[in-house]
Amino acid sequence: MTRISRLPVSDKVLEKLFDLFFEAVGKQTEEEEFSQVIYDLLSPTERIMIAKRVAIIYLLMKKIDYFNISDVLKVTPNTIAKFQMIRKNSKGIVRSLKNIVRNEKIANFFEKLFLEIYRPGVYGVNWKSAWKHKIDYERRKRRGI
Numbered sequence: 001m002t003r004i005s006r007l008p009v010s011d012k013v014l015e016k017l018f019d020l021f022f023e024a025v026g027k028q029t030e031e032e033e034f035s036q037v038i039y040d041l042l043s044p045t046e047r048i049m050i051a052k053r054v055a056i057i058y059l060l061m062k063k064i065d066y067f068n069i070s071d072v073l074k075v076t077p078n079t080i081a082k083f084q085m086i087r088k089n090s091k092g093i094v095r096s097l098k099n100i101v102r103n104e105k106i107a108n109f110f111e112k113l114f115l116e117i118y119r120p121g122v123y124g125v126n127w128k129s130a131w132k133h134k135i136d137y138e139r140r141k142r143r144g145i
Contacts, residue, residue: 024037024041025037025038025041052073052075053083054093054097055073055145056069056073056075056079056080056083057083057086057087057090057093057094057097058097058100058101058144059072059073059144059145060080060083060084060087061087061094061097061098061101062101062104062144064142064143064144066080066081068142068143068144069144071143072143072144072145108141111137112137115130115133115134115137118130118133119134120134
């Protein structure tokens, strides 16, 4: 857990701090610029922690079970349960991730269609690559990543 001063900052100052943070981080138009700012501001541990938090919420939205999330991200089920509660009460991160999940559902639909057309056993299809694609798809579906 990160530590902050026990002396509270006034609400006005805190609001200005968040505005400055948003200007520095949130208004980056390119991924490379954003990455550079994040790498300058956050330690490697903090970057991993934030990425895992976003991934937990994302995987919960995709209805991936706790065991698979815990196994892939190396987090405890208690952490996942905590973020399940945060997800239910959230207004910001859930709205951002809904678009990603929606786009992924569309991509999954077309991938499923492709796998059905070029499945193992169809004349003219390389069975080895067809099975590999099918197994990879099933693993991504089960694990979420």
